[in-house]
Amino acid sequence: MVARAPRKRMYRTMQGRMVDIEKLRAANESVQAVGNMNVNSRGDVLGPNGQVITSKEKIIAKYYEQPKGMVSDTTVKGKVATAPQTPVKQTVQKMTPVAAKPALKKTVAPQPKKVEVTPVETSKPKAESTSKSGIDAALDGLE
Numbered sequence: 001m002v003a004r005a006p007r008k009r010m011y012r013t014m015q016g017r018m019v020d021i022e023k024l025r026a027a028n029e030s031v032q033a034v035g036n037m038n039v040n041s042r043g044d045v046l047g048p049n050g051q052v053i054t055s056k057e058k059i060i061a062k063y064y065e066q067p068k069g070m071v072s073d074t075t076v077k078g079k080v081a082t083a084p085q086t087p088v089k090q091t092v093q094k095m096t097p098v099a100a101k102p103a104l105k106k107t108v109a110p111q112p113k114k115v116e117v118t119p120v121e122t123s124k125p126k127a128e129s130t131s132k133s134g135i136d137a138a139l140d141g142l143e
Contacts, residue, residue, distance in 0.1 A: 011019050029042045038046050043056035132140060 009021050011021060013019055025041070030040055032046060032050055033039050033041050040046055040050075040052070043059070044052045045054040045059065047053040
């Protein structure tokens, strides 16, 4: 078998132009990346005026020599992390017991009034009673 040459990654834009992404990356390798990480597009850590402080190779080597799960003592910029200070002892005031609150009285909800229902006779209609109650009494004087 004959090994093929690596294929160039060419992309067609929406307007139909062909763009080589790898060529763009290589041309802009030293340009500072957008954001607040102070790195160039290659991954080198940049200092003031865009000067390379730490190269990408050193950062990767440091990452792989450090065991997993371990945190380094120095940050990327080289500042030594300080150990947390021991907390200052504070005096604790003991609380005095508070007298128990009196038990709450149980309240009973009022029960609805029982209304006696009288059977209605269907055989004989009753004459209207003279004493009206409820809505009939309230509507009586409005006519």
